[in-house]
Every structure is written in structure tokens, then in C-alpha cells.
Amino acid sequence: MSNERTYIMIKPDGVQRGLVAEIIARFARKGFTLRAMKMMNVTKEHAEKHYADLSSKPFFGGLVSYMCSGPVVAMVWEGKDVVKTGRKIIGATNPAASEPGTIRGDFCIEVGRNVIHGSDAVESANHEIGLWFPEGVCEYEPCAKAWIYE
Numbered sequence: 001m002s003n004e005r006t007y008i009m010i011k012p013d014g015v016q017r018g019l020v021a022e023i024i025a026r027f028a029r030k031g032f033t034l035r036a037m038k039m040m041n042v043t044k045e046h047a048e049k050h051y052a053d054l055s056s057k058p059f060f061g062g063l064v065s066y067m068c069s070g071p072v073v074a075m076v077w078e079g080k081d082v083v084k085t086g087r088k089i090i091g092a093t094n095p096a097a098s099e100p101g102t103i104r105g106d107f108c109i110e111v112g113r114n115v116i117h118g119s120d121a122v123e124s125a126n127h128e129i130g131l132w133f134p135e136g137v138c139e140y141e142p143c144a145k146a147w148i149y150e
């Protein structure tokens with residue numbers, strides 16, 4: 001389905017390091033459509049909600065502090081298999097294991113400063129989009145679809 005959506009978030013280190021334009025360009029050049037985007041500060045409660053499934057992990061406290069350490073850029077991207085392909089564009093969780101050519105493989109070193117988040121499944125994408133964009137996303141018809149899909 002070409003209207004699959006994923007939640008992509010540039011984490012505080014990605015924003016501070018000036019990687020916003022680079023990351024947006026990688027998703028856009030692939031052919032995906034940007035449906036929503038905002039820069040925002042994250043509260044502790046919101047970060048805890050987003051990463052609720054990791055609450056028992058020893059790194060949870062550090063992860064929540066990291067997510068609240070500066071503004072993030074929250075986005076919704078759309079396109080065929082965008083969840084799976086988005087994860088490929090991002091690279092492995094630990095940048096040490098990320099291939100060159102992926103965002104984490106090219107721009108970071110440590111798992112605790114891995115610059116970007118991407119939903120890991122369609123169900124979690126829908127949940128995360130609702131969590132970060134309760135106001136909804138921008139509906140419009142991108143003109144270039146015929147140049148991307150048969």
C-alpha cells in the first residue's frame with residue numbers, strides 16, 4: 001500500500017548537530033512523502049509513554065533524559081513499505097553495527113546517541129503517530145506519485 005505511514009523522529013543530538021535537513025533529504029529523495037512535521041520539546045511523561053515498552057531496561061532513565069535534553073523534530077512519512085524501508089534507511093539500533101550509507105552508520109557512534117527514531121511495525125507506527133500528532137496530519141495529494149509508483 002503506497003499510503004503506509006511511519007513515525008520518524010530526529011532526536012535531540014540529531015537536531016543539535018545540524019542533521020535535520022540531511023535526514024529529511026534522505027527520506028524525500030527515496031520518494032517518500034512528508035505528511036507532518038514539527039519541532040518540539042519533549043516532557044518526561046511523553047518520553048516515558050513513547051518508550052513505555054522499554055521501561056524495565058537499565059538504560060530507560062538515561063534514554064528518557066536524552067529524549068528530554070533538547071528539541072526533537074517529529075515527522076510522519078508516507079509511502080509503500082515505508083516502515084520497513086525507513087528502518088533500513090536509519091540503520092541498526094547500535095551505530096557500531098549500522099552499515100555505511102545508513103543514517104546511523106554515517107552520522108553517529110554510540111547507541112545512546114543514535115540521532116533518529118523510526119517505528120518498527122505498522123501497528124506501532126499508527127500508535128506513535130497518534131501519540132505525537134493528536135491534532136492529525138496534513139492531507140494533500142502529492143503531484144509526483146506517477147513518477148514513483150507504476
Ligand code: RTP
Nearest residue numbers: 059063092093111112113114116117118119120
Ligand atoms: P528507536 O526506537 O529509537 O528507533 O530505536 P530502536 O527501535 O532501533 O531500538 P530500541 O531497542 O527500541 O531502543 C530504543 C532506543 O533506546 C536507546 N538504547 N540504548 N544503552 C543501551 O544499551 C541502549 N539500547 C537502546 C537507543 O537510543 C535506542 O534507539
